[in-house]
Amino acid sequence: MAATQEEIVAGLAEIVNEIAGIPVEDVQLDKSFTDDLDVDSLSMVEVVVAAEERFDVKIPDEDVKNLKTVGDATDYILKHQA
Amino acid sequence: MSSTNRTVVVTGIGATTPLGGDAASTWEGLVAGKSGVKPLEQEWAAEQAVRIAAPVAVEPSEVIPRPQARRLDRSAQFALIAAQEAWKDAGFTGKAGDDGSVDPDRLGAVIASGIGGVTTLLDQYDVLKEKGVRRVSPHTVPMLMPNGPSANVGLAVGARAGVHTPVSACASGAEAIGYAIEMIRTGRADVVVAGGTEAAIHPLPIAAFGNMMAMSKNNDDPQGASRPFDTARDGFVLGEGAGVLVLESAEHAERRGARVYAEAVGQGISADSHDIVQPEPEGRGISHALQNLLDRTDLDPAEIVHVNAHATSTPAGDIAELKALRKVFGDDTDHMAVSGTKSMTGHLLGGAGGVESVAAVLALYHRVAPPTINVENLDPEAEANADIVRGEARKLPVEGRIAALNDSFGFGGHNVVLAFRTV
Numbered sequence: 001m002a003a004t005q006e007e008i009v010a011g012l013a014e015i016v017n018e019i020a021g022i023p024v025e026d027v028q029l030d031k032s033f034t035d036d037l038d039v040d041s042l043s044m045v046e047v048v049v050a051a052e053e054r055f056d057v058k059i060p061d062e063d064v065k066n067l068k069t070v071g072d073a074t075d076y077i078l079k080h081q082a
Numbered sequence: 083m084s085s086t087n088r089t090v091v092v093t094g095i096g097a098t099t100p101l102g103g104d105a106a107s108t109w110e111g112l113v114a115g116k117s118g119v120k121p122l123e124q125e126w127a128a129e130q131a132v133r134i135a136a137p138v139a140v141e142p143s144e145v146i147p148r149p150q151a152r153r154l155d156r157s158a159q160f161a162l163i164a165a166q167e168a169w170k171d172a173g174f175t176g177k178a179g180d181d182g183s184v185d186p187d188r189l190g191a192v193i194a195s196g197i198g199g200v201t202t203l204l205d206q207y208d209v210l211k212e213k214g215v216r217r218v219s220p221h222t223v224p225m226l227m228p229n230g231p232s233a234n235v236g237l238a239v240g241a242r243a244g245v246h247t248p249v250s251a252c253a254s255g256a257e258a259i260g261y262a263i264e265m266i267r268t269g270r271a272d273v274v275v276a277g278g279t280e281a282a283i284h285p286l287p288i289a290a291f292g293n294m295m296a297m298s299k300n301n302d303d304p305q306g307a308s309r310p311f312d313t314a315r316d317g318f319v320l321g322e323g324a325g326v327l328v329l330e331s332a333e334h335a336e337r338r339g340a341r342v343y344a345e346a347v348g349q350g351i352s353a354d355s356h357d358i359v360q361p362e363p364e365g366r367g368i369s370h371a372l373q374n375l376l377d378r379t380d381l382d383p384a385e386i387v388h389v390n391a392h393a394t395s396t397p398a399g400d401i402a403e404l405k406a407l408r409k410v411f412g413d414d415t416d417h418m419a420v421s422g423t424k425s426m427t428g429h430l431l432g433g434a435g436g437v438e439s440v441a442a443v444l445a446l447y448h449r450v451a452p453p454t455i456n457v458e459n460l461d462p463e464a465e466a467n468a469d470i471v472r473g474e475a476r477k478l479p480v481e482g483r484i485a486a487l488n489d490s491f492g493f494g495g496h497n498v499v500l501a502f503r504t505v
Contacts, residue, residue, distance in 0.1 A: 021147060046221075
């Protein structure tokens with residue numbers, strides 16, 4: 001069953017918390033991974049791989065650069081999840 | 083800055099070792115004659131011939147926040163903990179440049195390990211095999227590269243004068259400190275954070291060292307297994323951890339009113355050119371390093387009262403070192419209190435030179451030589467060549483200028499001798 005927007009944000013918040021130590025409540029749609037959430041380029045790869053696994057979605061490397069905010073990632077997952 | 087023979091001093095010390103999570107608790111353990119060796123309780127240890135090791139007393143996860151720790155190899159975690167302690171101990175706060183106490187362009191970092199990020203490499207290979215390519219951590223390369231600990235320490239303190247990683251197996255940590263002394267002496271830097279680190283308690287290194295017949299298999303008596311100079315010694319016990327010094331030009335230290343632990347007099351370096359792993363039995367290469375130290379510095383053998391020996395508890399190596407001391411120093415050897423602190427910490431490989439430099443500096447500062455524990459039957463060849471501090475710590479002369487050596491030797495035939503002296 002496909003995840004809702006709310007479930008995706010909550011899932012991403014858990015992932016970002018695990019990887020970057022940011023409190024889950026700070027992970028909001030408008031937050032930038034690099035500027036607001038301490039996720040650098042290498043950690044972004046970790047976030048993507050964890051999100052792929054959690055939401056059963058494939059995020060090719062060329063699409064990762066477009067995922068600037070939590071909202072971008074959430075939209076991408078909503079659209080592409082199996 | 084034009085001078086190429088500047089005096090170098092030690093202004094900060096830090097450590098995380100099998101005896102304690104900082105330099106003070108490590109020193110306390112050394113003086114008390116405590117052993118950090120324990121049985122390996124992990125499931126993988128059951129099938130190993132060697133089932134003992136000396137893990138750090140304080141897990142780095144208790145000190146480093148998880149998000150930072152998960153992108154640092156264990157060896158880099160140890161290095162960072164010890165370096166941050168030493169940095170703070172030297173009176174610095176934040177990064178170089180923050181408070182104007184040191185110019186980042188004049189600050190260096192030289193941290194070495196013997197093996198590098200071996201647990202990261204092996205763990206990520208397990209991930210590759212079990213979970214596939216996609217799951218291999220993107221942090222793997224900066225974690226496993228041997229310069230990782232040095233680079234991370236350099237980043238933490240803001241070093242821009244140069245960040246280096248000499249690699250010479252178990253002499254690596256000492257070589258790092260020697261390199262740092264030269265950086266300051268020759269005017270490349272005013273302050274250098276230097277030392278050694280190692281984290282190799284993992285089934286593969288233990289199996290490999292075990293199969294070389296290099297390690298003690300005294301599994302029934304973990305605390306008695308590392309016994310340098312004892313007739314029953316049967317190899318080293320693997321330890322882990324890091325030891326770091328802040329080295330500084332005497333001029334720079336004086337200018338900012340820093341506490342000075344000791345002078346870092348200099349180093350003697352040589353290579354055996356004998357065998358890839360066996361020590362040269364007469365200690366010729368070690369003698370050459372000791373002679374180089376005397377030739378290149380103003381160190382007087384009469385002032386050397388303490389030697390923190392390499393003494394790994396292997397049958398051949400321990401004696402070769404003492405023969406070299408006797409050969410080079412002659413009767414002066416009689417007033418040198420020789421300590422084998424690996425009897426307590428185990429052998430930290432590339433971390434050994436760092437931790438034992440911390441021990442040698444503190445021995446001078448407190449004027450106490452830590453003991454060699456577990457010497458029940460002193461090897462007659464040891465007794466004939468040197469005065470081993472056995473059982474209990476021994477007071478060093480309370481007056482006058484005194485000096486200490488820290489010897490480190492590595493597979494490959496690398497010999498590094500460092501000299502420190504009271505100021």
